[in-house]
Amino acid sequence: MQQQRRVGLPVDLRLRVALGPVAWLWERLSGWQQDQVEAATKTELARLGGLLAQPGGGPRLLADRLTDRLEETGGEAMVTGPYGWLIRRGLVQRPSCTDRRCGDGIRLDTGAECENCHNVIHLRRAQIGAEIDRELPGLSDDKRRHVLEERLREQAAIEAEGLMWRREQTRAQQARRDAARAAAREQAEREREAAAAAEAVRQALPCEDCGQDQAAGLCEACDHRRQPETLIGEAGLIAAAGSAHLTDPGNVAAATAGARTAIGNSIATAWQKFLQITDVAMLEANPQAAKDAYAFTAFQTAQQAVQEYQDNALEMLGRTEEAEAEARRAYTVEQGRPWFQHHPTGAHAVAAATKAADTARERVAEYLLAMRLEQLREQIAARTETAAPAPWTDRLPELAARPLDGGTAGAVIA
Incomplete structure (x- = not known):
């Protein structure tokens, strides 16, 4: 492909x-x-x-x-x-010698000149000497030495030029690395300063609900008052995802309403228990404290209810055919491991296979719950979009085409 x-x-x-x-x-x-x-x-x-x-x-x-x-x-x-x-x-x-740390005559680990490359000079003297003997046989020792030195000087000049270039490149690379590190440090410092400034601004914001200063946009008490409704809605979706037929709107609505009613009753019960162990006169003297206490009680109760509904939904979805089929497959696979092949029904094999089956069942239940919740949210979003009024830009031509009667025209003029 x-x-x-x-x-x-x-x-x-x-x-x-x-x-x-x-x-x-x-x-x-x-x-x-x-x-x-x-x-x-x-x-x-x-x-x-x-x-x-x-x-x-x-x-x-x-x-x-x-x-x-x-x-x-x-x-x-x-x-x-x-x-x-x-x-x-x-x-x-491109190593210039046999050292694996050498790259173009430079040590990769240190950035310095490769020491091993110096040994190449001696080998090169021998190689050039052999070339001279092949190309110019019969030279006297003095002439051979003269030709050898000339060629070595030429080779050394070439290598010196290359070495100089490599050193310049190394220095340039080091300068680039130093500049990059400095720029990275400066960027990190700017980002830290910007984040600190943004956090300071956010912390200075008043509460959107009660107006309390320095509340980072929402104080803890108002956050507790907001959260129960969100949690109750989430619990209702989880209850519907675990038990309702998602294609039946009435069934989904009944499951959601049942969860909302049950959590409301639990909040009322928890509040009554709280009042039994609290100085009611003190709450009556401080209505704001009473509101905060009720909000926190509702928040804790709704939060606990979400977890309970999720556990129940996972338990129910874990008994579906999809979950049971995956559990059976995992059980068979684990029981057939090579280390259990001689005793597939032994205690260790059965224990390992049972654990694998339980894990597979839980995994499928979690997947099904996530998929059903996503489906429910899509249905809710679709209903919301359907119920939303048409934009004014779409409605203006229709309104403009309507005739105005005398009463309507007078009202508009007035």
Whole structure:
């Protein structure tokens, strides 16, 4: 199946940092090529993570490598085959010696010049000497030594130029990393300051309901007065989701109303119990305290009711055919594990299979409850949209077309 091409870089922040310099090349890849490049990038980041002294620096190091390789190529516009360039050149480490920490003659873990590369000089002397013997046989020792030194100087000049370039690149990379870290610290500090300022403003807001100062928009007492109605509505939905036929509006309404009535009765009972252990005269002398106490009692009762209705709904949905079928399947699978194959009906096998079946049954019940609640909310939203009046922009032509009688015209004029 053809993979869907993604326009933006992967969601993973480490991959976004590493592939940032080649974002334009990424957009030119097919879906399959993007998957391959993403996998290759993850592999290289994992390998770099094992080389670096400090963890977490792999994405930035790989981004610097891609930037340098693009500069060598002449920019993104010069890359005619983005996939091949990324896989075979951009993401590939180029060690100048056998040390796996060496990349272009620079130690990846320290950023310093690779010491092992110095050993290459001795090997190169031997190699150049062998080339001279093949190309110019019969030279005297003095001439051979002269030619050898000349070629070594030429090679050293080439390597010195390359080393100088690499050092400049290393310094530039270090400067970019330092600047990025400084910018990240500044950004984090700005975000902290902005968050602190926003929180201070929010804390200074008065309560929307009672006007109490410094209540962060809603004081605790008013929040308790708001919450019971929300919780009662949620409990009603849960009761309907666990027991009602969702295609029957009357059945759903009956289950919801029953839950609302039951919770209302529970709140009344809890309030009466509270009054029996409280100084009623004190509440009568302080009506606001009485309102707050009632709101808190209603909140606690409704909160407990939601949990009870949820437990009951899960228990009922756990007895559905879907849940029982999944439980039987999980029981059979667990009983057939290799370590139980010789005693599938033994105590340990039965205990493990029973536990697996119970877990599967609970999982299906939770899924069914979530799906039925979503269905109920969609039905409520659909009914709300149907009941909503048409916008004025839609109703104005109809109203304008109606004739005005004398009484109506007089009323409008008046």
